[in-house]
Amino acid sequence: MxxxxxVSAFNDNYIWFIQQPDSKNLLIVxxxxxxxxxxxxxxxxxxxxxxxxxxxxxxxxxxxxxxxxRYDIPVYGPKSEDIPFLTHPLTACExxxxxxxxxxxxxxxxxxxxxxxxxxxxxxxxxCGDTLFGAGCxxxxxxxxxxxxxxxxxxxxxxxxxxxxxxxxxxxxxxRFAAIVEPNNTEIKRRILETDDLLSKDQPSIPSLLRIExxxxxxxxxxxxxxxxxxxxxSGHQLLDSEAVFSSLRLWKDRF
Numbered sequence: 463m464x465x466x467x468x469v470s471a472f473n474d475n476y477i478w479f480i481q482q483p484d485s486k487n488l489l490i491v492x493x494x495x496x497x498x499x500x501x502x503x504x505x506x507x508x509x510x511x512x513x514x515x516x517x518x519x520x521x522x523x524x525x526x527x528x529x530x531x532r533y534d535i536p537v538y539g540p541k542s543e544d545i546p547f548l549t550h551p552l553t554a555c556e557x558x559x560x561x562x563x564x565x566x567x568x569x570x571x572x573x574x575x576x577x578x579x580x581x582x583x584x585x586x587x588x589x590c591g592d593t594l595f596g597a598g599c600x601x602x603x604x605x606x607x608x609x610x611x612x613x614x615x616x617x618x619x620x621x622x623x624x625x626x627x628x629x630x631x632x633x634x635x636x637x638r639f640a641a642i643v644e645p646n647n648t649e650i651k652r653r654i655l656e657t658d659d660l661l662s663k664d665q666p667s668i669p670s671l672l673r674i675e676x677x678x679x680x681x682x683x684x685x686x687x688x689x690x691x692x693x694x695x696x697s698g699h700q701l702l703d704s705e706a707v708f709s710s711l712r713l714w715k716d717r718f
Contacts, residue, residue: 464564464585466627468666469502471495474631475521476668478589479508480564487511487563491582491589492629496525500532512560515539515548516591517579519603522629536560542578552580572617574610575600581617587625587669590617594626596633596670597640597653599681601716607709611684614708618682622673633657633667639718640680643692643711649677684708 469477471494478491479502488508492515493499503510510533515523523545526537530547538560541551552558554571568583572593579600581590592600594617599610637654644650653674657667676682683689684704693710694701701707 464587466587466669467502468668469498471498472521476627476629476631476666477525478627480584480587481508482563485563487561489514489560489564490529491627492516492522492591493525493529494521494523496528496532499525499529510535513537513539514582514589515545516581516589516593516629517576518543518545519576519592522591540578540580543576554580558582570616572613574602574605574607574613576604577609579605579613583620583624586621586623587627588617588620588672589627591629593617593628594675594679594681595628595630595636596626596657596667597650597675597679598632598636598715599679599712602712607712608705610712611705611708614681617672618676620672622671622676624672625669626672626675627669631661631666631668633670634661637678639715640678642718643680644683644686644688646688647678649674653678680711681708684711 465481465483467479471477475494477493480489486509488510490513526546536549537547538550539545539548541553552569555569557566559566570581572579572581575592634657640650660667684707690707693707696714697710
């Protein structure tokens with residue numbers, strides 16, 4: 463059982479710390495800002511052993527230079543993107559072993575938000591960067607709708623108890639859109655209340671369970687009749703498959 467904690471950065475980013483319960487050794491996911499990472503490391507007297515990077519955007523890589531300089535640690539990230547100080551370029555693989563202390567992890571290619579985006583599956587925990595959010599998904603900033611739809615379908619087939627660790631606190635805003643798409647979805651209504659309660663207590667809405675995403679995230683529900691109907695109403699024409707529904711939803715959300 464891993465210990466996973468969120469380190470907040472910028473306005474809404476989460477940098478993830480991964481440890482074994484009785485160890486100070488630490489994996490760090492997407493350190494966009496070095497300062498809060500260093501503060502947390504020093505306060506807890508942790509020992510960083512590697513950085514895990516999902517994609518090249520500055521709010522995910524901005525702290526790499528300072529952390530590598532300070533701690534002399536390897537950087538694991540997508541092979542096809544420009545990641546500073548990258549020591550271990552990655553594409554999809556089944557058994558990435560960083561340390562004997564940590565379980566081997568699966569690297570999944572999940573392009574769409576960017577063209578080379580990857581995710582790390584460690585046990586039952588998916589660190590998916592900006593591919594899948596609470597009740598939403600990433601914008602198309604280098605990849606295509608076809609890619610992102612396929613990536614989300616890949617995630618959707620993981621076990622339903624998979625914990626989704628995304629990189630932003632966007633759940634509340636995403637649920638407002640989800641409620642417009644599916645106004646009769648009682649699970650969305652329930653999740654809105656639960657998310658509002660968490661945030662009012664300064665608690666993160668992340669991680670979420672994949673099971674909950676499958677019930678409330680319109681971008682994972684492109685096969686559902688109410689979602690298809692709503693997407694067709696927005697687009698003004700018939701949509702023939704789930705990829706077309708997804709593309710319509712993504713454009714709608716961009717304008718929402």
